[in-house]
Amino acid sequence: MSFFKNTPKQNITLNENDKQLTNDLKKNIEMIHEYLCQTEDLMFKKMSFNKMGCTILFLDSMVKKDILQSSVIGPILEKKSGEIQNVVKTTELKFSSNISEVGASLLEGYCTILIENDAIAKSVVVGEIAERSIEEPANERNILSSHDGFVENLSTNILLLRRRIKSPQLKVKFFTLGKITNTKVSMVFIDKLANKKILEEVERRITFIDVDHLLSIGDIEEFIEDNPHSPFPQMLTTERPDRGASYLTEGKIILIVDGSPRILIVPITFFAFYQSPDDYNSRWVLGSFFRIIRFFSLMISISLPAIYIAIISFHSEVLPIGILYSVRVSLEYVPFSPLVEAIVMQIILELLKEASIRLPTPIAQTLGIVGGLIIGTAVVEANLVSNSMIVVIGLTAISSFVAPVNQMGTSARLLGFPVMIAASLFGFFGIVLILMVLVMHLCKLESFGTHYFSPLAPFKLEDLKDTFVRLPTWKLKTRPTDSQPVYKQQQRHTRGWKK
Incomplete structure (x- = not known):
């Protein structure tokens, strides 16, 4: 893979007329109002x-009205004179004479103070957006x-992340993506540990x-991944801070998108998708x-x-005669081939899974019971699917949900379809052929x-000491x-105490 073979394109803002503030207060207000497209929620005091x-x-x-009143409006009305930075009560104060910078501050939750005969705007942070409380991710328990x-x-x-890694080497670098959304993206890494070439490559991409818009971590994942046509995820997404911190200490890089509860970890390997934080919080044998499971x-x-x-x-001779007899009996009145049975049941499984995700929890639980008992029993009694196929698809579904990262479990289920088609055409030879292609692709x-x-x-x-x-x-x-760490x-x- 070759690094640094292109130069990045220059970002072009939507507002090409980069105007400056003047000493005329009324004109400054009009320019800011025009920059924000005459929006009616722009307030003036x-x-x-x-x-x-x-x-x-x-x-x-x-903005939060109580913070605005106590930090800005109240002190100005009380003192009425002096240096503005000594009057307002704030932890962050910006000075700017650029209309676009002032507008960006307003969009981030600042209030802007404009004074007559002063071409410098003072922006004070008074925003406080309500956010969801910190709790355990539902899909990574x-x-x-x-x-x-x-x-x-x-x-x-x-x-x-900083709560877990209290190191001055933990570095955060910010980017702003999306001409319309202006989404803030941060790249987090340990400065003297992460590989410089990989850092430069991530930043280059x-x-x-x-x-125009970038709203989720999935957007940036598709833009920067190496092979967008591969069925395997090439970046690990997680909602767990402990997992992110552990990968940082290995020299990896984390990407965080404002507005998304998931983070991206790069670079990553296939085996990382089958490692769980619980592996390191229990004894090594467990x-x-x-x-291995x-x-x-x-x-x-x-x-x-x-x-x-x-x-x-093709290969019924590999089964013991008792099991073969039971399977043949269950298939006697089924009008479809095993391939059609398997594909139909896999599709029904995916339909039930998607429906249970979208529905409210009580209804989803009912749907699981209906799908597992009523539909399963009905298709067998109607001789549409054999009993043995129900068992096989059930075991397959349970196995795919074992993966700690949902992306890999879904990829495994999708990869089952071409393997089934090859098996129906060539038997065991077809399975081996497809698995060889998958291993070659992984390599x-x-x-x-x-x-x-x-x-x-x-x-x-x-590296095998922490793989299988x-x-x-x-x-x-x-x-x-x-991840090619520096150290x-x-x-x-x-365990030197044993000596």
Whole structure:
């Protein structure tokens, strides 16, 4: 992969006339009002300061009225003269003579103070947007790990990371994307640990994003991922601060989009999607056991329906005679081929899953019972699907939900369809062929210059200690090399007390 082969495009703002404030108060107000397209929620508060006209501008929906009154309006009415920075009560005060900068401040929840015969606007932060309380993510629940999660506020999300990594090396870099939305995006990393080439590459891809709107983390993920046609996610999304902090200490980079409770972690490998925070909060034997279960569930969710189809269609001799007799009896009155059975049941499963997500919780629970019992029983009694196929699809669905990251579980279910088709055409040979293609694709795939299938391709023996199994924590003396950290050693004396 070649880095730095292009130069980023220059961002062009929608307001090309970059006007400046003048000494005329009335004209300044008109220019700001015009910049905001004559919006009717721009409020004006006129008063006197230093025996000259003074106007406070603010967007009604973006400020807290009590903070505005106590921090700005009240002190100005009380003192009536002096230096404005000594009068208002605020932790942040901006000075600007640029109309676009003043407008941007108003849109961020500031109020702007304009004074007659003064071409400098003073912007005071008085906004306080109500946000969701910090709670555990519903789709990434863990037993032994922390129970807090990211929210939609960018500053709060950075706070959750800084609470865990109290280091002066934790660096935050901001970008603004979207000509219309002006969405703030932050790149978080540990300065002297993260690889500089990967940092520059991530920043280069972000600066190439030239869009009107960017509202979610999914938008930026599609813009900067290496292979948009791959079925495998090449960036890990999570709502867990503990997971984000642990990857930061490995030298990885985090991207946070204001307004989204999910963060992006880059670069990432395939095996990271089957690691859970609970693996490191329980003893290494238990953590390794459950991790092996997850990898086993991946193979089941991709290949179990295909194996069933191949056995029924081509290789029935591999089954013991008793099991073969039961399967043949259940298939006697089914008019469809095993492939059609499997595809129809997989589609029904996806329909039930999507419906349960959209419906209110009580109705979703009822739908699960209806789908699992009534529909399952009805299709078997109507001889549309065999009993054995119901069992196979049920095991496949359960296995796909085992993945700690929902993206990978969904990808596994989708990959099951081409494997089933190959099995119906060529039997076991077709399954092996498709799985070989998938492994070849995984070996070729990259994430920001990092091999996606590392540490298996290329093979790195030292990184296997935290891949399929997790060795004891005191054995993990070096960081994983997939993110190419500057310093590999992360532990020194751990169990020296035994000596």
